Amino acid sequence: MAVEENKGILLETGTNEFEIVEFSIGSVNYGINVAKVREVITRTPVTEMPQAHPYIDGLFTLRGKAIPLVNLPRCLNVQTMDEPKNIIVTEINNYDIGFLVDSVSRIHRISWKNMEPAPEVGDQSRVVGIVKMQEKIILLLDFETIIAEINPEINAKLTTFDDATTDMKAERSNVHVLCAEDSPLLRELLVNTLHESGYRFVRDFNNGQDAWNYLSTNLSSDLPIEDQVRVIISDIEMPQMDGHRLLKLVRSDPRFNQIPFILFSSLISEEMRRKGESLGANGQISKPEINQLIGLMDELIFGIKKSED
Numbered sequence: 001m002a003v004e005e006n007k008g009i010l011l012e013t014g015t016n017e018f019e020i021v022e023f024s025i026g027s028v029n030y031g032i033n034v035a036k037v038r039e040v041i042t043r044t045p046v047t048e049m050p051q052a053h054p055y056i057d058g059l060f061t062l063r064g065k066a067i068p069l070v071n072l073p074r075c076l077n078v079q080t081m082d083e084p085k086n087i088i089v090t091e092i093n094n095y096d097i098g099f100l101v102d103s104v105s106r107i108h109r110i111s112w113k114n115m116e117p118a119p120e121v122g123d124q125s126r127v128v129g130i131v132k133m134q135e136k137i138i139l140l141l142d143f144e145t146i147i148a149e150i151n152p153e154i155n156a157k158l159t160t161f162d163d164a165t166t167d168m169k170a171e172r173s174n175v176h177v178l179c180a181e182d183s184p185l186l187r188e189l190l191v192n193t194l195h196e197s198g199y200r201f202v203r204d205f206n207n208g209q210d211a212w213n214y215l216s217t218n219l220s221s222d223l224p225i226e227d228q229v230r231v232i233i234s235d236i237e238m239p240q241m242d243g244h245r246l247l248k249l250v251r252s253d254p255r256f257n258q259i260p261f262i263l264f265s266s267l268i269s270e271e272m273r274r275k276g277e278s279l280g281a282n283g284q285i286s287k288p289e290i291n292q293l294i295g296l297m298d299e300l301i302f303g304i305k306k307s308e309d
Helices: 072-076 143-150 152-159 166-172 184-197 208-217 243-252 270-279 290-302
Strands: 017-025 028-033 037-042 056-062 065-071 086-092 095-101 103-111 115-117 127-132 137-141 176-180 201-205 231-234 261-265 283-286
Touching (some): 143 152, 152 290, 201 208, 231 243, 261 290, 283 290
Parallel strands (some): 028 137
Antiparallel strands (some): 037 086, 056 065, 115 127, 127 137
């Protein structure tokens, strides 16, 4: 299945819509954002890797490049009736990785409003959202967390930042940060790292709609906005309302349009970067580079530009 020509159909519209590739494992239907998918191929032979992560079957070659293959049924602990037929080749967090699935069926265009946050059914759930179709439910998986489990370097980058002076941490401690991120693991890592870097006041939400509801209804008109929200950090892919829609609403509202807004996402491609710039993002950082994120926050809030080595 070719997906490259589908990318970009929705990216320039400014709507709260996206496209998902539907695939199945066992009797369950799953989905992945088209923006994360490079292509879908028929299952191909793999070369086993000694001491690889248990989820990894090995390496396969695509256009001369060796790519790790995640056995998604094993990762999800799902039994399959037949041999998996397809590999979804993805680029997430600037990391090429394939996911073995039973079969890939079609692409759906849906509104983020129709994607609901996943119900809390346990700490190990890898589902971040559900899409209720007329005849079935499609589960949206937290691929970022799966990759972070396989590649410890991602978690390290989400928790590693340059040390700051006591005075700098004191400055950061008075700043109120609003954060929207749907992945529970990444949201916890992000918030904890911001706290450790000195940003004590971090209010976090698991989707753009809840973040917007807080901005539009919970702030006091008696206090300056910058004393209540000084900077906004948002993922792009979230249920109910995505980061681009949240950014558009913030920039369209005279109460908030001067608040620095940073997109922190695994989807920062050239095309997504153009979209973010057109909507008024002050910066766009690819996950998991939290050190770059903190440096940009300091620059936007305090005018302190990190020196380049």
